Amino acid sequence: MSGTEPSLDTQPSADTYELGTLVPLAWEGKVRVPHFQRGFRWKSKDVLRLFDSIVRGYPIGNLLLWVRRSPADTIKLGNLEIDAPATDEAFWVVDGQQRLTSLANALSVEGNKHAPFNVVYDLKDEKFIEAPRNGLEAHQIDVPTLFNGRRLLSWFRTQGPNAEDYYDKAEVVSTKLRQYKVPAYLVRQDDLKILTDIFDRMNSHGRKLNRAEIFSALNSGIEEGFQDRLNFSTIADNVASETLFGTIDVNTVLAAFLARRGPDPTREIRGEMSRQAEFDEDEQTAYSQVQDALVRAVTFLIEEAGVPHIVMLPYRAQLVVLARFFAHFPSPGNNSLRLLRRLFWRLSVDGPTIFRGSFTTFSRTLCSRIKPGDEDGSLQALLNTTKGAVRSRPSLQQFRTNDASTRITLCSWWALRPRSLETGDPADLQSLSSLLGDEQTAALATPYVYPRLQGKKEREMRLAAANRLFIPFDEMRPTEMSRFLSMPRIDISAPLQEMILRSHLIGEQAVEALARDDRSEFLRVRQESIQSHLESFLGRMAEWDYEDTPTLDQMDLDDDEEELTEQDFDLSDDRLR
Template identity: 30%
Template sequence: MPPVSRPKVESVSPGDLVEYALQGRLRIPSIYQWDRADVTLLFDSILRGYPIGQLLVWQRPATAGTIFVGHLRIEAPAVGDAYWVVDGQQRITSLVGALTATDETVDPRFRIFFDLASESFVALSRLQRPADDQFPMSLVLDTTGTNAWLQARPELSDRQIALADQVIAGVRDYKIPMYIVAGDDDHTLRDIFQRTNTRGNPLTDVEVFGTLLSTDDEKQRGDLHTLGSAVHAFGFGEIPEPVLRQSLLAVGDPARTETALGHVVDFFRDEAGIPHAWLIPHPEYIPVLAIFMAEFGPPRGRAAELLRRWVWRGMVGEPVEDDTVFLRAVHTDPLASAQRLIGLLPALQGWRPDISETRLTHPKAKVNFLGLLSLAPRHLPMGGHRQGEPIDVAPLLEVTDPLVPVLDDSSSLGRGMANHLILPLAEAGDLAERLRWDTFDERVLASHCLDAQFLELLRFGPPHRFLEARAKAVEAVIYRYVQDRALFGFPDGPDVTALLGEDDERD
């Protein structure tokens, strides 16, 4: 038996991990696959004192450069004893990201709050204003900020204040075992990784070590690469490089472009109802919105409403021959710019969904997917989640196509949306049989455009009857969702009520 290289083990707190990150000592592969439910569950486990598993790091030198940990961009110096994270990427990224979030953090997976009313952790987007009794995890390591937050809320009960103190202490004092392997030989490291990396959605040996071993020789990132990494940290997926380049050319300054694209992501996610870049049928709209945000800031009121109409009408319509006309339409003021953008779209009459398309590389399939997504699909009782939990599709789209068929049917209906549900791949096994005979909560069924009658058709009718019935229901859901956002047939001028209000003030 060859000599054994034993790792040393230390106990680290979440605060230690934040300090290591800010010092540039933590080097983490940019592979972040967790959703909001994963992050809130992590904090809940910490508060309850449950074990969350050990960390495994490789202690070795690291060169200077721009590194990313969650939403953080750090100009890291050269470090002789950096911690290259082998096992624990998701947990460390979640903890560091949530504990250092600011008002400008875009990714909702890092905007974690403890709701003192429901006594549970919640994740909020940047456009969702936290309630006065929702304590931000970003203040846990900030005693002065915590005291100011509590003093500004005299309405909190003694129990709520005590509960906030318990959350703070529970996170600050929590200890995580961290195994440290030193030296240049990665044999021991790989052996430990392969024996222990079996929980949740484990990363592969190639994903982890390929990233670690290649990062060491990277040259300093250019503006475009750094911008792409920063935008990817918004949790909205990867924006194609040509689109990033056009956004940078339109706005001009990398920092200003990054800020503008953060507002674009907020707009897509919270105003337009599009949770991931992959689901945008026409990504050439991104630079237009970027210059809009850079010129005017996040849209409000009527301007936001008209921009949403422009995005959705453009999504279901034919692309314009020269999309640069959109860039030239953004000037003067936000409302007039939004009206000009709508006026540049080709006229579209009598639009109906085409539910035959399910390939998510196709614009029509993306519209179909978003229509079904509007029902807020929930997990089935498989795949490691509790039945009824909402599905966060953004992380799923990073690794797989979350459209899964119900029946093995090669007919035209069988290939279309009528035969597909939005689910993680882990919940797709024996789907038709489970729907036929398992018991499901009505709320879960409704979230997938299903009900008891559809299940009866699955059990006792020929497949085409189920598919024909669900096709009508799916088409109605998609049409209604698009119409509610595109508002075909509605006037696109200024808000009449706002104009009346101005007249009243002058009178």
């Protein structure tokens, strides 16, 4: 080890804490979670397994606690909000956050009200369960009562089961919970860099943090004032709020952050803020600028490329590339936007054949084509990556909302501005965003026409695009969609009903098949309409047969020659735009 590398002045001290002592410390605000920690990730099954391990006497792992003087503060620990007093020795959790948060919440009367901390012990079956929605039975007891000896005795006297052996069982479990010993290492060190280095090394083994979480930990800065500093999560929230595009995952935000500062968004993240980048800036400026670049990239996707929400973005790598482009060229001209739109849709269709489905190759190759200060050259280099690509056709046979082909199809449907089945109003960003929120796919917006199909021929079409509608509205869905679509409406005019159906690619022939309940025919006809519309949409967006001509001011024209007129260059010709 080099003498310049940081190290601990003293080795961590080892101790053990009974849960009966440790958990009340958390309730008193003496256990705190550093801001560089990842958010709470555990599900109900993880919390239940933790309690089961404790009563079985299984080890649940060591804790690593950073002991430091801490000011008075209002802190969040899971669902608990605690007025924490100033203390000379607060325990900041470097490793063990999920376990301590689960215990502090599940064993608290207030925290136990909320999933995934709503843990109950079933005295009859002798196991921990989630609190039943319809209330506890006589032989089921919430773990805050089980954890407290006096409350446990009172519970049995007033409302517990009559069987005496139940009390004996409960007392045994209660004692095991209170007296369970948790090993802990205590680090007394004021240097935050050492703590984040320890955090990084610990999370390089076992269940790893993702890249964004590690980067945030390594570059977290001091604890005080962190609420006012940007990070990848707040950037994602801010972009979603400003654009209604949905929440971008933090790993994609990190990749965009790296792509903006250099051509390889997959590079090593350690030491990023100390290495030379394409922008001379401090960390918070870098965060602010990538947020601006992401807003411009998302605005392009919505307004130019026809992608209204992140759940309809074919590949996340495309957003990373766009963020780099808009970071270096924040105000591209109309022709550049058109070429960029061509590029986006050509890559959406042909990208997997070019880059063999690799996010790393896709993002690294394309980002390296973007040269600072050369907008037209960058666009031409990007478009050249698609030359000679084997053009594929998005599949309509398997409609899966997490699949790129389906997301492409949904974008083509969005171009029709599908109308509400209730009101006939066309969809807009607000209606789509209100329905999907932070959903990871568009499943909520794509109900089946026929949830159940009979016969081999019909069943083969159950998963096809023709058996789905795109309804980007938070409204009631008819229980029998096919019957609803075929029936005349008395609440709206016939022309409006026709407009509704056509916005969902249901033409006259398909309506007639619906009326006859000829399911196979309806699906066949609609599938043909969807295919035709998809090809037309992609043709308009990708413009495969057009020349990718640079802007006129980049063309080598001799100023001394006779001035050219509009008749010499027909500016309505798409090839010159």
